[in-house]
Amino acid sequence: MKKIRVKNTYDLRLTGVPSRTIRESSLGKTLSVLPTSISLIKPKLSVKEGASVKTGTPLFYDKRDENIKFLSPGTGTVKEIVYGPRRCVDEVIIELSGKESFEPFKKISTAGLKKLKQEDVASAIQEGGLWGVFTEHPFRSIPRSTTVAPAIYVTVDNDEPFLPQSAVYLKDREEDFKFGLAILEALSDKVYVGVSSQNENIKTALGASVTHELEGHYPANNASVFLYYNKESESENKSWSIKGQDVLRLAELFKEGKYPVQRLIVVAGDHAKKPSHVLAREGMSVADLAGKAPNEPTRYIAGGVLTGRQITEKGILGFNDYAIHLIREGKETDMLTFFKPGFDKPTFGRTYMSSLFNSSLFKMNTSLNGGYRACVSCGECPKACPTELLPQLLMKELKANDTEEALDQGFLDCAGCGLCTYVCPSKIDLDTVFDDAREKLYWEVEK
Amino acid sequence: MNPLRALFDKLEKPFHKGAPLEKYYPLFEAMESFLFSTRLVTKSKVHVRDNLGTKRFMSMVLFALTPCALFGIYNTGYQSHLASGLSLDLVSVVLTGAQIVLPIVIVSYAVGLFWEFLFCVIRGHEVNEGFLVTGLLYPLILPPTIPLWQVAVGITFGVIVGKEVFGGTGRNFLNPALTARAFLFFTYPASISGEVWTAIITSKDKIVDGFSGATALAIAAATEAPNNAQLAMESAGYNLNDLFIGFVPGSIGETSAALAIVGGLFLIITGVGSWRTMLGGFLGAVSMSLLFNYFATSSTLPFFQLDLLWQLSMGGFAFGIVFMATDPVSSPALESSRFIYGFLIGMLGMIIRVINPAYPEGWMLAILLMNVFAPLIDYVVLQKRKKKRIRNVI
Numbered sequence A: 001m002k003k004i005r006v007k008n009t010y011d012l013r014l015t016g017v018p019s020r021t022i023r024e025s026s027l028g029k030t031l032s033v034l035p036t037s038i039s040l041i042k043p044k045l046s047v048k049e050g051a052s053v054k055t056g057t058p059l060f061y062d063k064r065d066e067n068i069k070f071l072s073p074g075t076g077t078v079k080e081i082v083y084g085p086r087r088c089v090d091e092v093i094i095e096l097s098g099k100e101s102f103e104p105f106k107k108i109s110t111a112g113l114k115k116l117k118q119e120d121v122a123s124a125i126q127e128g129g130l131w132g133v134f135t136e137h138p139f140r141s142i143p144r145s146t147t148v149a150p151a152i153y154v155t156v157d158n159d160e161p162f163l164p165q166s167a168v169y170l171k172d173r174e175e176d177f178k179f180g181l182a183i184l185e186a187l188s189d190k191v192y193v194g195v196s197s198q199n200e201n202i203k204t205a206l207g208a209s210v211t212h213e214l215e216g217h218y219p220a221n222n223a224s225v226f227l228y229y230n231k232e233s234e235s236e237n238k239s240w241s242i243k244g245q246d247v248l249r250l251a252e253l254f255k256e257g258k259y260p261v262q263r264l265i266v267v268a269g270d271h272a273k274k275p276s277h278v279l280a281r282e283g284m285s286v287a288d289l290a291g292k293a294p295n296e297p298t299r300y301i302a303g304g305v306l307t308g309r310q311i312t313e314k315g316i317l318g319f320n321d322y323a324i325h326l327i328r329e330g331k332e333t334d335m336l337t338f339f340k341p342g343f344d345k346p347t348f349g350r351t352y353m354s355s356l357f358n359s360s361l362f363k364m365n366t367s368l369n370g371g372y373r374a375c376v377s378c379g380e381c382p383k384a385c386p387t388e389l390l391p392q393l394l395m396k397e398l399k400a401n402d403t404e405e406a407l408d409q410g411f412l413d414c415a416g417c418g419l420c421t422y423v424c425p426s427k428i429d430l431d432t433v434f435d436d437a438r439e440k441l442y443w444e445v446e447k
Numbered sequence B: 001m002n003p004l005r006a007l008f009d010k011l012e013k014p015f016h017k018g019a020p021l022e023k024y025y026p027l028f029e030a031m032e033s034f035l036f037s038t039r040l041v042t043k044s045k046v047h048v049r050d051n052l053g054t055k056r057f058m059s060m061v062l063f064a065l066t067p068c069a070l071f072g073i074y075n076t077g078y079q080s081h082l083a084s085g086l087s088l089d090l091v092s093v094v095l096t097g098a099q100i101v102l103p104i105v106i107v108s109y110a111v112g113l114f115w116e117f118l119f120c121v122i123r124g125h126e127v128n129e130g131f132l133v134t135g136l137l138y139p140l141i142l143p144p145t146i147p148l149w150q151v152a153v154g155i156t157f158g159v160i161v162g163k164e165v166f167g168g169t170g171r172n173f174l175n176p177a178l179t180a181r182a183f184l185f186f187t188y189p190a191s192i193s194g195e196v197w198t199a200i201i202t203s204k205d206k207i208v209d210g211f212s213g214a215t216a217l218a219i220a221a222a223t224e225a226p227n228n229a230q231l232a233m234e235s236a237g238y239n240l241n242d243l244f245i246g247f248v249p250g251s252i253g254e255t256s257a258a259l260a261i262v263g264g265l266f267l268i269i270t271g272v273g274s275w276r277t278m279l280g281g282f283l284g285a286v287s288m289s290l291l292f293n294y295f296a297t298s299s300t301l302p303f304f305q306l307d308l309l310w311q312l313s314m315g316g317f318a319f320g321i322v323f324m325a326t327d328p329v330s331s332p333a334l335e336s337s338r339f340i341y342g343f344l345i346g347m348l349g350m351i352i353r354v355i356n357p358a359y360p361e362g363w364m365l366a367i368l369l370m371n372v373f374a375p376l377i378d379y380v381v382l383q384k385r386k387k388k389r390i391r392n393v394i
Ligand code: SF4
Pocket: A374, A375, A376, A377, A378, A379, A380, A381, A382, A391, A392, A395, A420, A423, A424, A425, A426, A427, A428
């Protein structure tokens, strides 16, 4: 087991931590699928309004590559298709029929897997609707169906606040996980499995399957970070990654021959009633999963609080979402804060007393904690970049359209973790600049 | 609700979009955000943000500057009373000091803020708190004898040419306070040449005997071979202790190396000022000063021989390295470049101080010069950094 020490990580110490108990949730009358929430694809519908679908019937596919399919998470009829601007499909609403029936897929056993060729395994995953769980670096897009991964990185732990804990989702499922890894090994010569160095239990439970220990706070267990520290040559830049829980879903697809709809998510944040793990399925709404927020301004987020999408109280759990957060919007106004010692103000640097007396938790809220300013070259962001980039320079180059220079400095290594944006005293949305640039580059390359 | 908050909520209306005072919103925002924490919320995917904002950042620098500023007031009064033969008790000295220094500070802030607000209103920007620092740094590097109208002209130049023409704080490449100071230096050399820097408050004939008013630097620079610079200063009444603590005539806030070090430590502890710049500056000055000592002969300038401790305690060295060189905006962006940058400032400043008799002090020019070269240092360091990475391009 190799140990990777990730530089420049940070423990945010936020409140609203989900407990390890698992809550069941019950389905509502409908499920919705959000094609536009999946980045870097061109969705094209394969069903019409009124069509009846089983769980696992293809709803839409990616126009770039028709083998990349997205399946229905429930059984019923397509009640409505909601189009957004320029006729892109925003939402496919499925009215559930109450009785669930599954689209059958071929079951593949451990022994059966050994006989299959790489293409066969790939196409079984594509048919089963799980090709989208793979992320191809450096753009973090879904790989094309025919590409072969130079390496696959599996991240078992999630250190972003907050995502499902491996101790919860992997409990009693080590064998499934190992079967999932076998599937990955059939796809690529190199499979790396990274586990948080603090996670002793999982290390012992998974034994020899674990190849790397990742040491550091957030985002040490991020796949792009893992890849950055592990790669030895340029050819590995296009490696793939997959989340630990999705490895389980691959195993389930092969074992059961059914589209695996269940997943564990966390519902967290101070405004969630009882922050905990929740058994959920794609397409469920916030109302189904989290109930009502208290009567205070609340922000709803699908995903972690540093990388998630903002949604509304009617929001939907998307294909790649593993968390729903309900946190306070804004905060109480406070007087003359910047002249106070600030024992209660956790911070990345050392400008508040909290950095000496390191005990308080940061009450999670969406206040900007400052005004928008130009970059003052304070030098905080490079100290928060796990892939050793200089975010302030990249930001300036990208804004000036000097993409070449940004690439030359390693822009594509950016893990999109959001820490630079988190620490910036000028409150610059570096993450937005980087996301936009990456997306633009992607479509230029894809053309 | 807090009554003040309620008042501000009421006052805000006319500044809203479409309302009559819309243009002056930056003014309102500046006042409001000075008093209250922001009401803005995050828009990007990073939903939660650190507690550190630019206001906190800048107020840390103000805290660090406070000891130098307070001592500056005291010392200005003290030097003035000393030269005028008046009582040296604390209260009267501080009163005199305040009478001399506060108007300079007030003019600096008032005139500077006027320009700052004007540009913000025209551009529709929010007011950047960076000026709160510039507006205090600038008076502290002026001699107490400066006429107030020159203070106003200087800060005007500093804010407009040193900063606003480039787009405001963050986009300037020169330190605005030093730009303002340099402007005065070249435009009105008579008032600021560094010969006599004690504000005299009595009529000329009451000046105590033996008072020349010459600063230590002026004496050292004017010493001619075969005389000894240190002896010349000592006979003019200077000693190392006073130079270090700051009981000497000089620019208002610069005289105390000791308090500059205190401020520097505060900046390093809070992480607001770059320790690499400071360390680099210190080592640069030390090595240059030792080099001078090494090459000193009877035919070189006597200033060459001056002892290291004297060199470091005199003039504006400590203040310049701690507060001027560390201005992040005009420094190089990379931490590793900052060491080189500081080192070069240290060396250059020492060279200008010792060798060029036309300039009484070297730090202002050295720092401004290195401000200009900062991007070049970054460029070189960046090329090296790039080589260490595994390339990742398309
Ligand atoms: S943290 Fe913000 S202000 Fe500081 S260097 Fe980075 S982008 Fe500039």
